[in-house]
Amino acid sequence: MHRSLVFRGEMVAIRAEISKCVDYMEKDENRVEEVDSRLSSSVSKLAEKHAQLEDKIADMEDRLRRDNIRVHGVPENAETLNVLVFLTDAIPRWFPNLGPVEIMRAHRLGAPKEDANGKPVSRTIIFKLLRFTDRDRILKAARGAAVEMEGRPIRFTPDYSPHTFRRRLAFSEAMDALQKLNFRTFLLYPAKLKHRRILWAGLTAAKKMLALRWQPPHSLAWQQWANSFLEIVLMEWSVARMHGANHKTLQGWEAAHKLVKERVQHGRS
Numbered sequence: 001m002h003r004s005l006v007f008r009g010e011m012v013a014i015r016a017e018i019s020k021c022v023d024y025m026e027k028d029e030n031r032v033e034e035v036d037s038r039l040s041s042s043v044s045k046l047a048e049k050h051a052q053l054e055d056k057i058a059d060m061e062d063r064l065r066r067d068n069i070r071v072h073g074v075p076e077n078a079e080t081l082n083v084l085v086f087l088t089d090a091i092p093r094w095f096p097n098l099g100p101v102e103i104m105r106a107h108r109l110g111a112p113k114e115d116a117n118g119k120p121v122s123r124t125i126i127f128k129l130l131r132f133t134d135r136d137r138i139l140k141a142a143r144g145a146a147v148e149m150e151g152r153p154i155r156f157t158p159d160y161s162p163h164t165f166r167r168r169l170a171f172s173e174a175m176d177a178l179q180k181l182n183f184r185t186f187l188l189y190p191a192k193l194k195h196r197r198i199l200w201a202g203l204t205a206a207k208k209m210l211a212l213r214w215q216p217p218h219s220l221a222w223q224q225w226a227n228s229f230l231e232i233v234l235m236e237w238s239v240a241r242m243h244g245a246n247h248k249t250l251q252g253w254e255a256a257h258k259l260v261k262e263r264v265q266h267g268r269s
Contacts (some may be wrong), residue, residue, distance in 0.1 A: 107127075
């Protein structure tokens with residue numbers, strides 16, 4: 001009898017201890033969840049701030065480069081003296097109606113390279129103009145002319161920061177696909193794909209919209225299309241917000257989200 005009472009007492013004590021441990025674990029779990037929530041929020045805010053700062057730095061660098069032009073496809077060693085003399089002579093021949101421009105300096109990018117056959121690989125030429133208006137005139141003239149050397153096309157592009165260049169390059173696939181569908185698109189600075197009155201800041205959203213063929217289907221697939229469109233609008237709003245879009249832009253995406261959501265809920269109108 002005595003042993004039984006002792007055993008029961010020990011069991012009660014063990015249960016009490018286990019109960020305390022469970023309470024401690026639950027409290028610790030709640031604290032961990034709270035800390036995890038705060039950390040997730042902080043990481044999200046830091047990521048948003050990082051994206052904004054990265055865009056600002058890229059914008060500053062792009063401004064420093066706004067007088068520059070990159071020339072692609074000029075055969076290596078085409079310049080007899082130096083690149084500056086070559087361009088000073090070539091640009092008036094390439095664009096006879098351009099008028100005078102003042103080039104401050106010019107050079108090729110990177111060290112000389114050779115292909116597998118030992119032939120020199122054409123390096124990009126970059127040159128700086130005295131005025132950014134001259135840069136714009138040259139780029140405009142290049143869009144309306146077919147410049148070639150030794151049967152190869154010569155391309156002229158603005159000089160962007162690596163960050164902006166990567167963002168713009170990411171739209172290449174979507175733009176090529178749109179051109180094949182006979183859509184007239186433009187890539188605005190820094191990296192926004194424009195089609196008619198639609199301006200896409202997010203590449204993923206643009207690609208998804210491309211998959212939807214930009215127009216709602218005239219069939220029972222409307223509900224599925226609208227749900228997908230709603231997801232895209234939300235995605236674009238998030239991207240615009242992360243990149244510090246102005247209040248008017250954000251209001252426009254919020255209004256689009258509200259309109260599509262109402263149509264999804266009440267059926268196609």
